[in-house]
Amino acid sequence: MPTTYLEAIREGLWEEMERDANVFLIGEDIATYGGAFKVTAGFVEKFGEMRVVDTPISESAIVGASIGASLMGLRAVAEMQFSDFITCGFDQIVNFAAKCRYRWNAPVPMVVRAPSGGGIHGGPFHSQNPEMWFVRTPGLKVVTPATAYDAKGLIKSAIRDNDPVLFFEHKGLYRRIKEDLPPEPYTVPIGKARIAREGRDLSIITYGAMVWVALEAAGKLAEEAIEVEVVDLRTLLPLDRKTVCESAKKTSKVLLLHEDTRTGGMAGELAATLTETVWDDLDGPIVRVTAPDTPVPFSPPLEEAFLPNAEKVIEKARWLFRY
């Protein structure tokens, strides 16, 4: 039976909790209620209250307590009810967790799970893509799975990782995508991108929910005999610059795509990486398709205009192909 993206995360958490008694969950409404999105439904019944800890509305305490427990040898998996609230625990993440190892050799093996992304009419505070607040912070790892397979494999790797990992799960994918997962346990390594579709004319480099938009666009462009390669970054930090650059070398043309707003987005880091590394191999400008520089609007026609989609990608890709 195919497994949803949400169910895949749930399975990954469950397996890791069974495998390692040091893993525990912490967050708001995650125990009795099973979490706002029900990712952890049934966990407290199985693993008990000591390992599935409901907290007050205190994101800074959630992150801080995760750090403290992880310093003492546990592996905390914190849930933000929505990734938008991660800003309330920001100092703990970027100043405490991110810098412990560098400063005093103290590993902080924790994960912050944060449901992010738009397309669900959540408005300005339930739709954000907060990844870039963290990609610019050395000491953190940032993971953004696009598929159910990767969501499961990456949450498992994140939990086993000995550094703090931010795990941005896309709300819009939770129940929208499914696939058959291997019955045996597996992990997906952090820091490795994936070629989601091979092609030789043009590379679309993207991550998260936009991988599906890129694939949709690639499918339509194939009908016009434009063969698009889609690179799914999977991890934003540490960035798999090698795979990105190899794809660019192969196709010579790059379109960068993200759901996040434009200025200061991931596309910038990719553009800089590409021009400093494979400049001579590029046959046209690096172009961006992103959300515009606004808060995420609430009303459906506005949000639709805000979000990148296959049409917007196709238009830019055609232009670049002909360049």
Next chain:
Amino acid sequence: MPTTYLEAIREGLWEEMERDANVFLIGEDIATYGGAFKVTAGFVEKFGEMRVVDTPISESAIVGASIGASLMGLRAVAEMQFSDFITCGFDQIVNFAAKCRYRWNAPVPMVVRAPSGGGIHGGPFHSQNPEMWFVRTPGLKVVTPATAYDAKGLIKSAIRDNDPVLFFEHKGLYRRIKEDLPPEPYTVPIGKARIAREGRDLSIITYGAMVWVALEAAGKLAEEAIEVEVVDLRTLLPLDRKTVCESAKKTSKVLLLHEDTRTGGMAGELAATLTETVWDDLDGPIVRVTAPDTPVPFSPPLEEAFLPNAEKVIEKARWLFRY
């Protein structure tokens, strides 16, 4: 008599407080003590306790109260004792202040002054360059003056601006640079870059303290007959893409320089802007000179290795020039 960078900010604040009774200051130890760096020394004596408000150690309350007062028609100028602590008021800045106008047409004319930057052996929590946490947040403006003239002119513009402005003043420049300022009042517009030195062979695009590093490098490169143009961005958001692109068009080669760490830094946004806008005019890869991806180390030899300097710039610039 030449005015220091610090004194210039002080003058700007003073003039605006004299000019507009709605302007007030708020922060830790800014009244009696005059601020950790003494920027506001003497202000409470002149303007009184209602306009120079000492607060508890509560960055979120400082920013939040600034928002509230600004919504009611005042113009708050908040001081973070060090910009590193801005993470403690992060949600208020990026979610409350940044989005009010968009969401419900409510202007938030406030300024957050934040002493930032390294080179003073401040270690991981007194040396950071936090600008990129904000450049990626639509609704904010981000200002990073490099000269005393600009520091004064920009703090005045920031106070008069009807949107929330983050004003990153570089601690390393406070007392290190001086210049003669015009006796008559002036402002410097937000959103306009400045050509700090003209040149035709290569553009260095930078901001803040690194403008001085760029100028030092440009001076030495001139001896080798490499004529470098130095663009001082002054404002990072909204970004003056026009001036950046014009300089690149003119010189065809671009070196991006910032004190901030590399991944997710301002150079990324600039690289993306350049390749999507002036691709055809570029004659070589866009290269970066930045701090490496680590926390800011404390010990002098480590910090020296961490910070960009003229030698590192010169080496890269020579390579690019010959490319």
Next chain:
Amino acid sequence: MSTAELIVPPTRTQDAGPAEIARKCLYYMCQMREVEDRIERKLYRQGKIVGGVYVGRGQEAVSVGTAVLAAPEDVLFPSHRDMAALLIRGVTPGQVFAQYMGRVGGVTRGKDGNMHMGDLKLNIVSIISAMAASVPVAAGAALALRYQAKNHIVFCYFGDGATSRGDWHEGLNFAAVQKLPVVYICNNNQYAYSTPVARQMSCANVADRGPAYGIPVEIVDGNDVLAVHEAGRRAVEHARAGKGPYLLECKTFRMTGHSAHDAADYVPKHLWDEWAKLDPITRLEARMRDQGWATEAELDALHARIRGEVDEAVAWAEKSPYPDPATLLEDVYEAW
């Protein structure tokens, strides 16, 4: 659009007699109930609502009993179950429905949704989603009012769960140190989403937190609107007299799930039954009949009138267009 004036005295209740206060409170409690019922139980199920729905069913006495005390220049910071604070201020039910449907006629023109409503002309500041983020902002508004030498005060609303947040602490502490004119109104409805108050804090009452800020507190039956009003009057007088903040804890119960999609199975059944008996509207109506402040016929007329107003408002909202996608890029910054 509102015909409230017919039945509701247009003045604030600060100086009104008990019958008048009761009538005014009843009107707004019923209006809030009807507006929210329509949203949660009808429009939401019809798929006409965009996004989440959070209502204050059973808690109407909290926002009504306090917000009627506000002068028009007092600044209100309603939270997500304080619909009446908006209605009393003059936000129309039509604007509320349009807001919930993502139409231009909504308070935020489609840019934001549900209870995120604010209007500076009405001295209402919009919440953001992060619980308690308004608390430091309210202190800043009070700072401005004091500096402007206005005799106005701030009404700052929040739930029990919000008091766990760092912002709540920083905001109250700063306001207390500065002796700012803020009335804090806590709806302690026993739950924060699925989390009962005993898992949220280990003191018995939110009011037990007042001494940490050296500010006076009062606990009141949050389902008795006249009691809330009385306590609110003391709080308002304290703040307006320049004596600093005041914390009012209203004990109540959330007679619904956390949001429209939450069946709230985690709430023990007996609690629903017990609190249903304490419904603030039923209680006020009984009181009014007992005291002779209203006849059954008058009450019926009131309900009918409100239903009519709400029908009209829904119709108006449904006619309001969706925002033009071209407005997407507007108002990020001041236009230059």
Next chain:
Amino acid sequence: MSTAELIVPPTRTQDAGPAEIARKCLYYMCQMREVEDRIERKLYRQGKIVGGVYVGRGQEAVSVGTAVLAAPEDVLFPSHRDMAALLIRGVTPGQVFAQYMGRVGGVTRGKDGNMHMGDLKLNIVSIISAMAASVPVAAGAALALRYQAKNHIVFCYFGDGATSRGDWHEGLNFAAVQKLPVVYICNNNQYAYSTPVARQMSCANVADRGPAYGIPVEIVDGNDVLAVHEAGRRAVEHARAGKGPYLLECKTFRMTGHSAHDAADYVPKHLWDEWAKLDPITRLEARMRDQGWATEAELDALHARIRGEVDEAVAWAEKSPYPDPATLLEDVYEAW
């Protein structure tokens, strides 16, 4: 390097008699004083110190009187004026000097400076600069200790000013709800940088904040190390018995500027004079002489010994090299 064993009983004081406790406390108070005097008054002025200097002169009884109660497996979260907590745990004065001079011999190998010292092998967690950020982290450490079914507890230190921060509130609230084994030790030294406590909070005591979390509190003369020790013992027993957190407020005074570059002109002169009379070391020595716990000659020998140890430690630190720039890129992540 330390010859502490000669004079200091190697066991914790939990089960020691008063003379023994006094001797142990005196040793560490004097060691802290000498180490910090050397840093602030000598090395800093000689330009040998990198970065800022924050010392706990006059407050030594707070960290000494409590930290001597800790079992080696108890986890300590010292703040920036709790040098003795580090020394008692086994951080050597040499490591401290090297830390302040940015040498590889420092606790953080030159990566961080001044009081940012932590060592997981010693169960000491390093602060970050942001005041009170350790408070939620301490709760997490206690959560782990409880889960691991260890009978160990957490000692969490902070100043009066830190209690204004949201993190302080969130951390205490969470620990209280979870009944975690944390002893909170507040050095209320009347100032946060230049800000007197009355501009920091509007309650009279930090202890007045305990009821907001339903936790027991105790106020103690923070310049009387034996009183601190006694109160600390009660706090430790409470936490170790699984009864949850305990808040100890130690009233003291910062007999120095906020940091080495601060002349502290904002402190009224009479306060310096008054508190100088209450110096915790002088007081303890007088008590020891009175009680016959130590002779003048023994005290002199102690001071001489400590000076000698510190001389040695400074010399050791000055010989410690600066870190190799090649280490700049190390330890951002686990090496793969």
